Amino acid sequence: MKSTLLLSSVLVATSVFAASDADLLKAAKDAGLKALPSTQAQVEEVLKDLGVKPNKFTEAKAELGKKLYFEPRLSKSGVISCNTCHNLGLGGTDGVAAAVGHKWTVNPHHLNSPTVYNSVLNTTQFWDGRAMTLVDQAKGPIEAEPEMATPAKLAVERIGSLPEYQAEFKKIYKDGVTFDNIADAIASFERTLLTPSKFDKFMNGDLKALNKAEKEGLKTFIDKGCATCHTGINLGGSMQAFEVAGKYKFANLGDFKGDVNGMVKTPTLRNITETAPYFHNGAIWKLDEAIKEMGSVQLGIEISNAEAKSIINFLKALTGEKPKIVYPQFPVSTEATPKPEL
Known part of the structure; x- marks a missing residue:
C-alpha cells in the first residue's frame, strides 16, 4: 500500500511538472519566441514570412562566399576582412567597444560590431536599419572609409585579377565578378552561420532540453517583459523604440541616435554571453548590468540581482553550436592585382 501511494505521488508530481513545462512552452510561443530553422529551405520560408527578400542560395555560392568573407584583399590595406x-x-564579433577599421580608425559614431551569427534572420541590418538584406549589408563595410575603405571598382579589380576567383565566379554567375556578386556570395555564406541551441530543442517540443534554472530564467524573462523587444526567432533583430521609459546612462558615448524616428535595431540575444560588450556603443561589459539597464531604460522597472541572475541562466541556454569553418586558402596575387594601400 505504501509503495502504491509513493508511486502515485511520483506520477502526480511528474504530470504537474510536465504540465508546468508545457505551460512555459506555450507562454514562450505566445511571447513570439521561435526556434531556429534547420535548413536553408526553412530559412527561405522564414525570410519570406518576415517580408525580407532572400537571395538565391546554393552551396557553391556559400563556399565562394566563405573565401571572400575571410579575404583581406577586399580591404584597401589588404589586412582587414569581414x-x-x-x-x-x-x-561573430570583435570583442571591443567600437569597431576598428582602416588605418586603425575607430568607428566615428562609436558603434559596436554586432554578431554575424544568425544575422540572416534579422528583419533589418545595421544599427539604424538602413539595409534589409545581408547582400545590401555586405557592401557597406567594404566601401566605408572607416572600415575596409575599398571602393566597389577596386574590390572588383582585386578579385577579378585572380584567375581562380574568375573561374569560380563564372561557374556561378553569368556576369562573373561584379560588386553585387561579391556581396551576394558573402551573404550566401553568412546564411549558413546558424547556431542551434538547447533552447531551440525546447521550442521544438523537447520539454527536458532546459534545466530547472534555465526554465525559471525563461519565465522571468517573459514575465519581466524582455520578450516585448527581444522576440521572434533571433530574440531581437528588429527595429524598436529606444529609451522608452528612461535615459540610457551612456547615451552620450558616440553620436548615434537611431534612425530618423529614433528607432534602433534590437540586438539578438543568441550567443549573448559570448558577445560583450553590449549596447550599440559597447559601453557595458557585464551582462547583469546590461539586463538591469534595459529594465530601467526600456521597461521602467528595477530588475533585482536575483532576477538578473535568473535571466542570465536562461540566456546561457541560447549559446548555440557553431558550424565548423575551415579557414580557406586564397589564390596567389598576380601582377595585375592592385597593390595594398596603407
Missing part, C-alpha cells in the same frame, strides 16, 4: 570585426571565433 572576419576582422565579425570574428567567427569570438561569437
Whole structure:
C-alpha cells in the first residue's frame, strides 16, 4: 500500500511538472519566441514570412562566399576582412567597444560590431536599419572609409585579377565578378552561420532540453517583459523604440541616435554571453548590468540581482553550436592585382 501511494505521488508530481513545462512552452510561443530553422529551405520560408527578400542560395555560392568573407584583399590595406570585426571565433564579433577599421580608425559614431551569427534572420541590418538584406549589408563595410575603405571598382579589380576567383565566379554567375556578386556570395555564406541551441530543442517540443534554472530564467524573462523587444526567432533583430521609459546612462558615448524616428535595431540575444560588450556603443561589459539597464531604460522597472541572475541562466541556454569553418586558402596575387594601400 505504501509503495502504491509513493508511486502515485511520483506520477502526480511528474504530470504537474510536465504540465508546468508545457505551460512555459506555450507562454514562450505566445511571447513570439521561435526556434531556429534547420535548413536553408526553412530559412527561405522564414525570410519570406518576415517580408525580407532572400537571395538565391546554393552551396557553391556559400563556399565562394566563405573565401571572400575571410579575404583581406577586399580591404584597401589588404589586412582587414569581414572576419576582422565579425570574428567567427569570438561569437561573430570583435570583442571591443567600437569597431576598428582602416588605418586603425575607430568607428566615428562609436558603434559596436554586432554578431554575424544568425544575422540572416534579422528583419533589418545595421544599427539604424538602413539595409534589409545581408547582400545590401555586405557592401557597406567594404566601401566605408572607416572600415575596409575599398571602393566597389577596386574590390572588383582585386578579385577579378585572380584567375581562380574568375573561374569560380563564372561557374556561378553569368556576369562573373561584379560588386553585387561579391556581396551576394558573402551573404550566401553568412546564411549558413546558424547556431542551434538547447533552447531551440525546447521550442521544438523537447520539454527536458532546459534545466530547472534555465526554465525559471525563461519565465522571468517573459514575465519581466524582455520578450516585448527581444522576440521572434533571433530574440531581437528588429527595429524598436529606444529609451522608452528612461535615459540610457551612456547615451552620450558616440553620436548615434537611431534612425530618423529614433528607432534602433534590437540586438539578438543568441550567443549573448559570448558577445560583450553590449549596447550599440559597447559601453557595458557585464551582462547583469546590461539586463538591469534595459529594465530601467526600456521597461521602467528595477530588475533585482536575483532576477538578473535568473535571466542570465536562461540566456546561457541560447549559446548555440557553431558550424565548423575551415579557414580557406586564397589564390596567389598576380601582377595585375592592385597593390595594398596603407
